[in-house]
Amino acid sequence: MEQAEAAITPDEPAIVPVSFTDLTLLFVRIGLTSFGGGLSAWLYREVVGRRHWMKDDDFLGALTMSQVLPGANVINLSIYVGHRLHGGLGAAAALSALLLPPMVVVILIAMLFERVGDLPWLHNSLEGIAAAAMGMTIAMGLRSGRRALANGRWSLFIIVAIFAAIGVLRWPLVPVVLVLTFVSLLFARGRP
Amino acid sequence: MRGNLYLQLIGVFAPLSLLSFGGGQSIIADIHLQSVDVFHWVTQAQFVDLFAISRAAPGPGALFTTLIGWHVGGWLGALVASLALFVPSSILAYAVARMWNVHGDKPWFSQVQRALIPLASGLILAGAYAVLSNSSGGVSIWLIAAVAAALFMRFDKMNPLPVLFVAGVAQALIQAWL
Numbered sequence: 001m002e003q004a005e006a007a008i009t010p011d012e013p014a015i016v017p018v019s020f021t022d023l024t025l026l027f028v029r030i031g032l033t034s035f036g037g038g039l040s041a042w043l044y045r046e047v048v049g050r051r052h053w054m055k056d057d058d059f060l061g062a063l064t065m066s067q068v069l070p071g072a073n074v075i076n077l078s079i080y081v082g083h084r085l086h087g088g089l090g091a092a093a094a095l096s097a098l099l100l101p102p103m104v105v106v107i108l109i110a111m112l113f114e115r116v117g118d119l120p121w122l123h124n125s126l127e128g129i130a131a132a133a134m135g136m137t138i139a140m141g142l143r144s145g146r147r148a149l150a151n152g153r154w155s156l157f158i159i160v161a162i163f164a165a166i167g168v169l170r171w172p173l174v175p176v177v178l179v180l181t182f183v184s185l186l187f188a189r190g191r192p
Numbered sequence: 193m194r195g196n197l198y199l200q201l202i203g204v205f206a207p208l209s210l211l212s213f214g215g216g217q218s219i220i221a222d223i224h225l226q227s228v229d230v231f232h233w234v235t236q237a238q239f240v241d242l243f244a245i246s247r248a249a250p251g252p253g254a255l256f257t258t259l260i261g262w263h264v265g266g267w268l269g270a271l272v273a274s275l276a277l278f279v280p281s282s283i284l285a286y287a288v289a290r291m292w293n294v295h296g297d298k299p300w301f302s303q304v305q306r307a308l309i310p311l312a313s314g315l316i317l318a319g320a321y322a323v324l325s326n327s328s329g330g331v332s333i334w335l336i337a338a339v340a341a342a343l344f345m346r347f348d349k350m351n352p353l354p355v356l357f358v359a360g361v362a363q364a365l366i367q368a369w370l
Contacts, residue, residue: 034250035356037323040316041344042352049348060312061305062292067315069288070210071281072254079282080289091286099278102251107262107270109249110242121364126248127329128336128363132356134320135340141316142345148310155310162314167321180311188307 016052020086020093026051027078027097032105036126036133039074039098040066041140047081054084060144068177075099154187197265198272200231205257205276212281223257233264254278332366 030042040063047053059081066076075095082094148155158180165171165180204226212219220243227233234242242263246256254277261273295301320337327333336359343355 031251033353035353036248037253038320039252045344045348045352057302057305057309061308062289064308064312064315065288065292066285067312069281069285070212071278071285072212072252074252075254075278075282076285076289079285080292083286083289084293088286088290091289095278095282099251099255099274102249103255103258103270103274106246106249106251106255106258107267110245110259110262113241113245121368123244124329124367125360125364126244127327127333129356129360130247131324131327131329131333131336131363132340132352132359134323135337135342135355135359136344136352137316137320138337138341139344139348141313141320142341143348144309144316145313148313151306151309155313158310159314159317162311163318163321165318166315167318170322173315177311177315181308184307184310185304188303 013052015055018051018053018085020090023082023085023090024093024097027082027094028101031098031100031102034102034133036129036131038133038137040077041133041136043074043077043081044140045136054081056144056147058084060147064177064181068174152187155184158184158187197269201261201265201269201273202276204231205261205273206280209277209280210284220256223260227260227264231264233260238263329363329367330370332363336363 026046030039030046034042044059044063048056048059062080062084063073063077066073066080069076075098078094078098079091082091084090086093145155145159148159162176162180165176166173204223208219208222211222224239228236228239242259243256246259247253249255255274257277258270258274262270265272324333324337340355340359343350344352
């Protein structure tokens with residue numbers, strides 16, 4: 001099993017074990033620094049890219065599941081990552097570390113806004129920050145797209161179909177994902 | 193009266209928790225209806241402001257709900273609204289994560305995971321596209337996103353914060369100039 005995995009992804013580094021404290025601290029940090037949104041991309045960069053706590057496939061599979069389930073995507077994803085790395089306690093720690101500190105911060109920012117009123121430059125710089133955060137999200141999408149294409153060129157069809165249906169045509173997400181998951185499974189079936 | 197408010201917050205946000213398929217965007221319209229038109233927790237202008245703050249501030253955009261709760265009910269209102277929105281969907285996600293991890297080491301499961309990668313990729317790109325096309329910031333928004341994407345592709349271990357900071361300054365300058 002280990003060998004088969006290694007044969008598929010020879011360039012993927014080995015998984016690094018992670019302590020409960022490190023897990024919690026990472027989620028606190030992401031919760032407090034992720035200005036402009038795009039939290040899944042932050043998680044991806046840290047958990048898969050920089051720290052090698054989880055494999056690409058594992059993370060991206062969970063991300064798709066997080067999108068299908070009700071609730072904020074990154075919250076569902078954090079529950080999965082926490083559970084994967086440290087069981088039920090890990091899931092609870094990841095969730096509360098991700099949510100509680102920024103809850104306080106966002107309220108403090110709102111208090112400040114009510115005091116100073118709406119400043120155009122502040123509004124514009126917030127939009128700029130959000131755009132860069134979306135740039136990070138795009139980079140994650142392209143990276144995972146490259147990963148998908150390594151499994152076969154049929155992946156491109158799925159990527160384009162999802163993008164057109166959800167991003168451009170704004171069709172409802174759940175039926176689109178369910179149908180395309182089925183198609184994707186047919187393509188992926190029987191391949192090494 | 194106060195107790196009534198907390199019950200109302202729970203009554204609005206707890207059902208939405210399990211209806212928010214595809215992330216927060218899908219329930220924004222209903223949150224708007226309930227909090228502006230039905231319960232008058234916030235005015236239209238306050239709704240837009242709080243939404244913008246929750247998007248720009250650190251943490252998930254779903255903290256928008258926290259802000260509505262705070263605006264109408266103080267810190268306790270913030271806590272009640274947040275728990276109402278986050279707890280039901282999180283319990284479901286936890287149950288699914290448990291099931292998912294039980295099968296994590298089986299061969300068929302890695303095949304399922306591989307099949308889900310192109311879906312993840314398409315969904316991520318579609319989400320970024322939707323957010324950018326809803327932005328009011330003009331062409332420079334797309335340009336900033338493209339440059340940031342190229343940087344993050346090229347330097348995958350780079351700290352994102354300096355890029356976010358420069359992007360904020362750049363957009364403010366460009367809009368002031370035009």
